[in-house]
Amino acid sequence: MVQIAGAQVVPSLDDLIKQGIEEFEKIFQAEATVVGFSPGRVNLIGDHVDYNDGLVLPMAIPVYTVVIGAPNSFQICRIESLSNKLESPKRVELKFDSLTIGPPSWSNYVKGVISTFPGIKKPFDALILSSIPIGAGLSSSAALEVAFFNFLQGLSGSDLGISKQEIALLCQNAEHTFAGVPCGIMDQFVVVMGKKDHALLIDCRSLSTELVPLVSDDIVILVANSNIRHELAGSEYSSRRKNCEQVAQMLGKSSLRDVSMKELETSQTVLPLEQYQYSRHVITEIERALSASEALKKSDYVIFGALMTQSHCSLRDDYKVSVPEIDELCEIALESEGVYGSRITGGGFGGCTVTLVSANKVESTINNMMTKSRISVDFYVFKPAEGASYKNLPSKKSF
Numbered sequence: 354m355v356q357i358a359g360a361q362v363v364p365s366l367d368d369l370i371k372q373g374i375e376e377f378e379k380i381f382q383a384e385a386t387v388v389g390f391s392p393g394r395v396n397l398i399g400d401h402v403d404y405n406d407g408l409v410l411p412m413a414i415p416v417y418t419v420v421i422g423a424p425n426s427f428q429i430c431r432i433e434s435l436s437n438k439l440e441s442p443k444r445v446e447l448k449f450d451s452l453t454i455g456p457p458s459w460s461n462y463v464k465g466v467i468s469t470f471p472g473i474k475k476p477f478d479a480l481i482l483s484s485i486p487i488g489a490g491l492s493s494s495a496a497l498e499v500a501f502f503n504f505l506q507g508l509s510g511s512d513l514g515i516s517k518q519e520i521a522l523l524c525q526n527a528e529h530t531f532a533g534v535p536c537g538i539m540d541q542f543v544v545v546m547g548k549k550d551h552a553l554l555i556d557c558r559s560l561s562t563e564l565v566p567l568v569s570d571d572i573v574i575l576v577a578n579s580n581i582r583h584e585l586a587g588s589e590y591s592s593r594r595k596n597c598e599q600v601a602q603m604l605g606k607s608s609l610r611d612v613s614m615k616e617l618e619t620s621q622t623v624l625p626l627e628q629y630q631y632s633r634h635v636i637t638e639i640e641r642a643l644s645a646s647e648a649l650k651k652s653d654y655v656i657f658g659a660l661m662t663q664s665h666c667s668l669r670d671d672y673k674v675s676v677p678e679i680d681e682l683c684e685i686a687l688e689s690e691g692v693y694g695s696r697i698t699g700g701g702f703g704g705c706t707v708t709l710v711s712a713n714k715v716e717s718t719i720n721n722m723m724t725k726s727r728i729s730v731d732f733y734v735f736k737p738a739e740g741a742s743y744k745n746l747p748s749k750k751s752f
Contacts, residue, residue, distance in 0.1 A: 358716050359716060359720055361732060366390060366415070369390075369417055369419045373385065373421035377422060381478045383423055388507070389501060391495070391497075392547060394543045395574065395699075396698050396707070398696070399411075399642035403555070407557055407638065409539045410646055412735075412737040415735060416485045417483065417484055418482070419482045420504035423477065424477050430446065430447045433479070433481070435481065436483055438487040439459045442457055443457075445457065449474055458532070459497070461532045462528065465532060468530070471515065472509040475509070477508055486578050488582040489579075490703075494534070495524065495528070495544050517740075518542070520545055521545045521546070524541045525537075538560065547739060550567060550736065550737055552564075566649070567737050571711060574735045575708040575709075576705050577705060577731070577732055578705045579679055579728055580730070580731065581702075593674075600612075600624065600631070609632055609636060614637070631672055645657050658694025658695075661694030661708075668697050669697070681727065683696060683708075686706065690717065691713065692708055692709070695708040
């Protein structure tokens with residue numbers, strides 16, 4: 354993509370792999386033989402509904418986590434991260450028969466994947482690199498899990514004979530059991546199944562997926578990282594999930610997916626206000642995600658953008674996961690010429706906004722947001738990217 358003034362320059366996948374090969378050889382004094390990689394993701398619409406059996410519409414984005422390495426002759430696995438944003442220590446040594454939860458926290462995602470990996474496991478050395486901003490709501494955790502799974506798959510040297518869906522579910526289970534995060538399925542699904550020039554509509558109940566074309570040269574996805582950190586495993590996330598489950602149970606439903614607005618309104622007098630508002634967000638957000646996918650199929654960006662903005666208002670007012678700095682970024686974006694819609698994306702309490710904007714107005718939009726915002730913001734301009742994979746590295750191959 355042509356460089357856009359004000360937007361971050363991110364390394365390509367090939368550049369990350371090349372860097373990984375060089376750094377791996379310096380650190381481990383060996384030649385890398387396998388690389389697993391995964392993109393990040395941004396959710397266009399449908400937040401906090403995946404764990405309510407809802408519909409979500411994310412897309413894979415061309416920022417990546419790369420796991421590069423080779424088998425070793427020891428009885429331990431040596432894993433090192435180059436990220437300066439992760440908790441120390443940056444290097445861990447593991448044995449397959451004694452994987453336990455413990456610090457550093459990033460290693461628990463890796464341990465979970467190793468534990469659930471169904472193929473042949475060989476002792477290895479591995480190096481982790483990433484261009485995905487940590488804690489920004491762009492799925493750095495799922496990308497680490499899926500990239501590591503793909504690395505192990507390449508290292509095993511055999512076809513696992515499992516589907517992409519099964520890979521995503523195994524990685525989700527790894528996050529549940531070892532990282533202690535009760536995440537939904539959206540992140541793992543889209544980084545595994547994402548496709549270039551497409552968003553992915555995911556039914557989080559049936560686990561069915563539908564690729565929705567997003568190929569226009571006239572629009573781009575602008576992501577603004579507020580650099581305000583959120584903690585996905587925090588009490589606010591768990592509290593909202595528990596409240597949603599309680600309302601569904603109270604109404605005799607398996608999840609809020611089965612509750613209509615009419616049913617919710619009928620029960621308003623017996624529900625605490627907070628639970629009513631949380632539930633209203635979930636029900637209306639599921640409807641918005643479906644309507645947005647239909648609008649995208651018709652290239653109706655006006656409707657799509659309006660639904661994005663409605664989604665932000667619901668996340669701010671009903672689900673209460675926004676913060677003033679994020680609200681301000683959305684407001685500034687919506688004042689900019691060529692912007693169709695803008696919303697918070699991800700877990701909330703900071704992180705990123707996602708904005709649908711005309712390609713020929715993205716620079717002026719960035720400039721407007723940069724000038725008027727009171728915080729330091731990193732901007733990224735994305736088109737949908739291909740999903741995760743792995744490849745074997747020929748000896749001494751140059752990238």
